[in-house]
Amino acid sequence: MSDIKKIVLSYSGGLDTSIILKWLQQQYQAEIVTFTADLGQGEELEPARKKAEMMGVKQIYIDDLREEFVRDFVFPMFRANTLYEGTYLLGTSIARPLIAKRLVEIAHETGADAVAHGATGKGNDQVRFELAVAALDPKLQVIAPWRIWDFKSRTDLIDFAEKNQIPVAKDKRGEAPFSVDANLLHSSSEGKVLEDPAVEPPPYVYMRTIAPEDAPDIATYVEIGFEKGDPVSIDGVHLSPAALLTKLNDLGRDNGIGRLDLVENRYVGMKSRGVYETPGGTILIAAHRAIESLTLDREAAHLKDSIMPRYAELIYYGFWFAPERLMLQALIDTSQTHVEGTVRLKLYKGNVIVVGRSSPKSLYSDALVTFEDDRGAYDQKDAAGFIRLNALRLRTLAARDHKRD
Template identity: 85%
Template sequence: MADVKKVVLAYSGGLDTSIILKWLQVTYGAEVVTFTADLGQGEELGPARRKAEMLGIKQIYIEDLREEFVRDFVFPMFRMNALYEGVYLLGTSIARPLIAKRLVEIAHETGADAIAHGATGKGNDQVRFELTAYALDPNIKVIAPWREWEFKSRTDLIDFAEKNQIPVPRDKVGEAPFSVDANLLHSSSEGKVLEDPAKEPPPYVFMRTIAPEEAPDTPTYVTVGFEKGDAVSVDGVRLSPAELLTKLNELGRDNGIGRIDLVENRFVGMKSRGIYETPGGTILLAAHRAIESLTLDREAAHLKDSLMPRYAELVYYGFWFAPEREMLQALVDRSQEHVEGEVRLKLYKGNVIVVGRESPKSLYSDALVTFEDDRGAYDQKDAAGFIRLNALRLRTLSARKRRFS
């Protein structure tokens, strides 16, 4: 990449990406453009701008992408009820395609030759960033410093920072206790004190939720309204996508909801242990499944559930902009046409309990399911023929088994 003259860097303002910024300047002699996305990570972004300016950056992009993140990435994923390996709500995975998309767009806007990211060579994020970039621009150049530079340890990084007048926070001198990624959907913590999956995580790891045992003794009730599969209101108040997820996060935080301790299979082949907190997402998933239980046809619901693991894998692996994910999304979105109504939930000490659901497009029929007089809505005698027909092949198999056993 000797011809790289200008690079757009995904920049958090932290120590690692500041080192990367300087390393790009030194190694490539390139002009660096920084891009910092506000995805609701809960951090002030002013310091990122000031640090970029201190390092001589002229073009600094700091963008509030919270609404786009929830509207165009989180909500479509939640229409599928996506869970990777049955547990993980994909909070980090779903943020990466948006960041990478803006990196490519900014590269086009500024005439940059390449984009750069701070993902390591062991993780999933390098794959997610780069698959997205190549899907959107097949000719884009991608620089991944962790796969290129000569640094072998945290000490090497800090030595480089000190030699280049990059401020090193006190808690970053030596080994960090664990690595954190956060956005409006979740926070994830990995590494160091969490690397032994046999040991319970220390309490200070959790930053988005109170401990369930410390949650109030009185339950909190909340009603979530849906239209076309997307949540649109909380307790009757219509909210924008980002506002709604923020509200659910607050309710989940205060009731100790959304903690998981997961050993997952990374795309690159290794297992890793992570601590995830997804308070609002956990509430949203329970509410969405509840409203679907009223409004989705049985076979449509079962088909959707059978496709969910494949969809979740595509998101986790970084194939958000791949045709197969888009095909599945079209199917899912079609299924959500009549998914509307309200779900009432009880939040209590880490639990999300569905206590009521209603919809003007409900397929639930009192007349069909009642144990009382159904006034002819269902003839129970019809079930005998239904069972005989479904048992025909089983009876045939059983007869052959008897003949030859």
């Protein structure tokens, strides 16, 4: 411990990370630098600065990373139509590599020897943070207090806070009904009242969407424009990445879109139940698949779909900076060269319905698919040879098997 002189702490300003801050000061006798990321979680961040100052921190970083988060992390992920285990849009997973990246950058700027995080020893986040740090700077030490301190209960934490003059709000003295993680892409709720997967989540768990049954009885129409696989406009108005996702979140919220009740397989080996709200992302992935349906070649689209589960696992497991993720990203990004155009959607009571799509790079041909006179664009007689050649191996197998009979 005496070798560590300065530590950069990922700091939310909440009770747990404030306890971690004081614990690090006491255990390591080191200078602490705090880093608080604005990823669009919707909370006021200045209280984190004031609390860090109160606890003697001299170097305090509060960074607005919303545009970088959406542009360099969310959008590349959505180019792959990424879903973990078929349903989860990876809202928590995709935020961790950015936080870790900035932790490492601040460590370099301040000459720190170590970084610290508040992830517990049962979750995925500890893995994601530490794999990212290992990839970006293997010389940095990583401190995970939840894995090494002696606190056994919430009472122990509260006692430590009171002994060290760390303010404890009244609503923090008891066990929280569930834990929440949020950013511009989603909110995630887990634990306590949500631990029994057979019990429907209580309505108060949802914070980013209205219930579908409470959504308007009139549908909302929206048009999303794409360039090279990324959304760039809503209803013809060009927006920055963060502003565009914010607008889609508003539309999704007001129409009851984006709720997910999921039992997932954590990387550390256990199953967990989570309730996720991803209103804008749910709209976006439907729109992206729709524009790809016009502009991607069949085999390119099928290849993308085949690698997507592996790509999703890499993000969920924490391998954003690993060479295999970068290789898959290069393939995915190459596929997006001609993915441009507009998609028209109808939003109605929790549903995202594609009602139109158009593109100057479209591969859809009226001349080929029409039931009317196709003017020689497609000779139906050619299909007979195509079928016969594709059936050759099936006829060969059948002939062999019939001989045995």
